[in-house]
Amino acid sequence: MTSADTSPRLAGSATPKAKPDFRLPSETGVVVALAVLVGLLGWLHRPFLEPANLLVLVEQAALPGIAAIGMVFVLAIREIDLSVGAVFHLAAVAAAVLIAAGTDPWLSVLAGIALGTCIGLVNGLLAQALRVPVIAVTLGSWWMADGLSSVIGKGQAITPPAGDGSFFSTLSGKAFGMVPASVAIFVLLAAALQIVLHRTRFGYRAQATGSNPEAAAHAGIATATVRLTALALMGAVAGLAGVIHLGAQGTIAPADGNGFALFAITAALLGGTRLSGGHGSVVGAAIGALVIQVVLNGMALLGIGSAWASFAVGALLVAALAADRIGRIWRSHRAERRQAGKRG
């Protein structure tokens, strides 16, 4: 008996395709939307395109944008974090109280970020221990963090003394003489986390966990750790946004950070991230945040009430979801046609 007998009989030969199909990046849609909106608003209302206005717009988008960047990781593991806004607020309040108590501002800022990270970790641990979706736990922690900040701030704005001022002057200052510090951080963070999500082991694990948690666990991926890390990252990023707000504005008012969670989820969805998990685009979410801000800002400039601006953002999101669905139908049609053609 020859050894050739042992190899399996083949049911066909392997014919891997030579050239990969060209696929548009998932951010295409949101980039096009941004370009169209900016063009349209500039055409309707020339002053919209002035650099000063655009910079203000980006600065307004920066903080919720940072939250959206973190949200991409949470969505990628197929979870939703509702506590973002409250964590943002609580981190800022904690830092402000510490500064007011005489702690070094930079240390206080670190403490604020650490607090955000801890809340994220606790969210993750609770979700793990109680075996409930993160959305349920964070709904609770949102209420709690919100309550805590009202207790600490007594329902009023906290304005810590500027003191020696290196912290406040740095964050309210401008890089290269024109770019606000918050915008610089926003852009750098988006670039860095895009790489983390798509090119590192952690990013890989996060996508695998979100795509099919059971299959990921079965391949030996420590899915619990991945979840915790993603939620801690979200908390840290929310805390960072909070202290940047404090540094740039010099104060934290009771309503700051309201609606951040929904803003962040909307921005991420606009940017091509899906609620079904496994996919995410950090850059897309950042651009998504810009799109939302363009709509809000543009409506104000055009003199349309802010009430209609919210409506427009919602309509935009629904339109984006519809476009995504149509695109997918079209792609699957094309793939079917091509397969049929290949078979003859």
Add this chain to the structure above:
Amino acid sequence: MSDSPLISVRNLAKRLGGFVALEDVSLAAERGTIHAIVGESGAGKSTMARILAGIERADSGAIEIDGHSVAIDSPSAARKHGIAVALQQSALFPDRSVLANLFVNREPLRSGLVSRREMQARSFALLRQLGLAVDVGAPLGELGAAERQLVGIARALLDHPRLLVLDESCEALDRSQGDRLFAVLRELKARGMTMLYLTSRLEEALALADQVSVIRNGRDVLSKPRSDLTATEEAMIGQLGLTLFPLPLRSLSNVAGTLRPQLTVSGLSGGRLAGVGFSARAGEIVGLAGLRGSGASDLLAMLFGQRRARKGKVRFPDGDGLPKTRTEAARRGICLISSHAGNGVMADKSIAFNLSSVVLGARDWGRRWYSPKAAAERAARLVEALRIRSGSDELAGSLSAGGRQKVALGRWLEIGPQVVLLDEPARGIDIGSKQEIYGLVRQMAASGCVVLMHSSEMSELAGLCDRVIAFRDGRLAGEVAGSEMDAATLRKLITGDTAAPAREPATTSQRNAA
């Protein structure tokens, strides 16, 4: 009009992704008869059942009922034509009660409200006939596999169909449950119901059917009345599976027998297992025979760190005991490849992404970065080795069940596993992929892995394994090796009925054939 068969199917074809499930199947079922369709799993039976149920649509071919061509494009259309299908893995709701499952979407109403009493009244007699003595208010998930299967069949019967399609309906049933079901089916036949009975076990077909058709690789190869089947034809059908299995690499398993690394299990309990002990050496494929719930699956899950062991000692080739988590198992080169739902692939990710999941996802050393280029190179290698017939950048979800299983297996190849645990690795996949997976398993054993394989298909174990350990109710029921290893012996061991006639044709093991 009444001369025409109740249902006839002509040139049915169905493609699932890149895989041809049905190529060209034609058959007809006469009124008031049981028509058995025999084929290996993966031959296309389940696809046909799903088409008749209106869950999937055929790509081409015609279905005629009473001589009229009909389109079954939805489950409700199937019901309208009087077809009820008990699928192999029925779409049941594990969290809802048995009653709720029996009457999904046709709950009897009394003054506008769903009436539980009415449901009980309607199902009582049938459940008793089937021998299903369960609390009908209990959630379905709390029932055993056999009871769940009977619930699926009962649900189809409650439709009072003209044509009943049964897909692998005896799979989870033990002997007495199977006999009871057969009695019910015969009685229904006598009352004029027509049945299509899809099975992979020839002797079930022979025991029950008036007409037997054989399908292989999506084609019907033979169709005859039961009474016309000659003994040679029966033997021929029984032998169809034999060419599937690769021959063992004898030379390797004989060298340096004592030095080869080995896996030792002693007194292991947990799950359904109670005090199990055995050992397995590198280079051999050890089969674990057992019905569902016999503990063989639990054993593999424990060895992989997926389940906790209550007590007992295990020594792996690397000198350590049981892994505590699946991550630890993966890092120590212990892998589990299973066909259970959820253990599969990430369907919305590319094949390349999937194939990186152990190398990059489980291990904590090596390169820190995920490079799409490195992933693509790795995937290209594995796609070639595994004979996956798609590019590595295509989505894993576009693969057939067999292709997915190859990906699930392939992701482990990259780390060079020491211990390979297989839990029904080839269930529900096409014959070509089966054969290739068997070949890979044999190669892994030959390259020095300890291989344990659980399967509920005895012919698979007899064909592929070097020796088989039988499990019954969580305990060892015996061990067979060499020439005494055949499907009938194994079946006797795992069911524990020594006197009963074989329920499977005595397929001799490969070694005897060779």
